[in-house]
Amino acid sequence: MSLLRAKIQDVFNEPGCEKNRGKDAKARKEGCSKPLIPGAAAGGCAFDGAKIVLQPITDVAHLVHGPLACEGNSWDNRGAASSGPTLWRTSFTTDLTELDVVMGKGERKLFKAIREIKEAYGPPAIFVYPTCVTALIGDDIEAVCQRAAEKFGLAVIPVNAPGFVGSKNLGNKLAGEALLKHVIGTAEPDDPGPYDINILGEFNLSGEFWLVKPLLDRLGIRVRACIPGDARYVDIAGAHRARAAMMVCSTALINLARKMDERWDIPFFEGSFYGITDTSDALRNISELLVKQGADPEILGRTELLIAEEEAIAWKNLAAYRPRLEGKRVLLNTGGVKSWSVVHALMEIGIEIVGTSVKKSTVEDKERIKQILKDDNHIFEQMAARELYAMLSEHKADILLSGGRTQFVALKAKTPWLDINQERQHPYAGYDGMVELVRQIDLAIQNPIWCQVREPAPWDCQPAVREELPRTKSETVTLHAVQEFSGTTAADFGEC
Template structure:
């Protein structure tokens, strides 16, 4: 079990091109930052898809209620899916006074007796961090007693933003799981997928292509992942950061400790999926693999272009505004452009500096990078004559007021937009939204009001 992570070390990241040049450190705590998602939520988002581990929230019941089942992260795990269950120590006023460590020990004993998971991840929260509960000591004792990994996750909400919490989740995995088990076999094309949470099954859109190429996913962090696999992740030949850069600290440290290089890819849209597959093959350094990948990409693109032809005719001249967060500010913009839709604006309010650069690259000089989308998006709809708004559920009312089509693309969405087949799903949703008469009817005056 590794040492407790130091927040200051995570705020400056040498592997991030923007960190050394900024006046303030990456993800520095600012007043009100946690209102957009706290560090505890970020850590849970990063680790929650491990379905064979129990995620025990050491804190008040409200922390559990506000965090679990936040994303549709399906799993093929054949056993009991613990992501569908909530576990908490339910810290009360008495525990604040007398300490909650005994309650944590009892909770772990109960879980082991009734559920027998592959690991228990114990999350510190604001209350238990403030009263000084030593979850490291409790986890160390429990691990010796029960013989399975007990992982302390030090990401209480008050330390910073959701993005920082994701990094802290990665630190916990690196300290307590990675390198604690050897794989039964290795191959020259073993990779880890880092930052892939399999939201709505995104990962399953492209992993069959990797399997066809002979590339084996040794471990994921953490979509459809297994604790036993992440323990062997130190034997991978390559770490692949999928879209998001919040876990770049983890990949940099794995490169330093285990010599594993890393690359960053996106599997949204035709261009990025094709470029990602080719870049992955090139990074693995095998000429035959590169040639097989080029053949596969040519085949998949030809199939996709044939399927998309009728959609592209329908989308000619259509303009869209994108109001989402993080890497989706540019990855979904790329996918929309592959469909022939012009993206006139995207939100970068929750984006990293790297995300902002990519958004500018995809949208061009005339595209608007919205820093305050709540007030900007309505004005941009009027100015550009946009036909479509893609955002979270709260922006639906803007679309209704402006009588333009709307698609929910945040984590509440039900379909995957990843990979080649996911682009077809997006095309169908865009078509249905544009042809849905409700958006032109809903804001009209009633006949008796005319």
């Protein structure tokens, strides 16, 4: 536990984090968030964050050492996609029970589970995740993994990120530390080249990195490792031979990018593949960084030709949507890099941004938003469901872009909604992804269902009373009874 505590303090003191550098020494030691309560940290703890970062490594086994519920709560919590191996989709857990804890069987059960995975699946590596329970009872995960690696002849990597040590974001960084200590640099690629790059913090949600990789292939740029989206263990092990790197989400793996730069001279920049302009800028920055690292400068000219060609196609495809969407108001309830990259992308085609959240966004993210929107009134740290509903029900936005948690707020307010978080079904990265995003927004806003749901319900409408048809005594009594029950008058019984 003392070693784990020291490692956590080291991650807290991340010099590459702008937010961390802005704190005094005392606040920096306390970290980014307060420690969570053991047993009450499900869905936002360090264990969850570490699993998010490492699970998309597709050809390894991910073994959770703890109670069954920990694996059940964390399995497949992002919509990452794989182009090959499916082992990462299989859940492995030691399923620790109260009896195992009392009898001290945790370490033996873990060793046995590693052996069974080795014999049944033969993966190149096994990632082992301790949880709150196994960390509190003192199971020596490092020793078990080392012994298993020697015994079975494969890499067994301990990921020391039990849930109670901190937030999901801290777990992201601890996962990066595990890769640095046990994986990256352990294998030498046989064909390193001057155009090799790493992409960090890209999860290949809905397969959207597959819309970007063909662009890099056309430029002769090879992705040595995409961490973690659609990754293979051997690619990550040889990632130290890349010449440059692009950071997609700095809040998750900034420590990984910085330390790879320090150890292996792999410079990096932060960019985005959302939107036409940002995608073009990312391609330019990658090429420029490679040239600084010794690549042939002719790649700069080829990059500009590719950008000009792809932008012309994208703008031509978007032209059909501009008359239908120009001036439409969008509210974003997301965070991180999407808080500014999606904003910039939508403003390119004339969509108005009435608000964007900056939850989980870095200081640099917030500065970008301010430069794009030119108005702090459209930026909010977080918005309660009641406030969100009030804004939508007052028709201050034509559509809400958010994650699945707030979709029912939009539906209750009878407002179109589109998922842009990790559960989304459509890829939005790159030039084609931008066209797809605009197409989905157009489909959502123009859907005829909204005209129907906004109309008064049939039971709120009553047929008009015709004067030329005299009522019988029984009809008059019934009408008065209905009026008395509903609180209406005869004048209310007209057409809706």
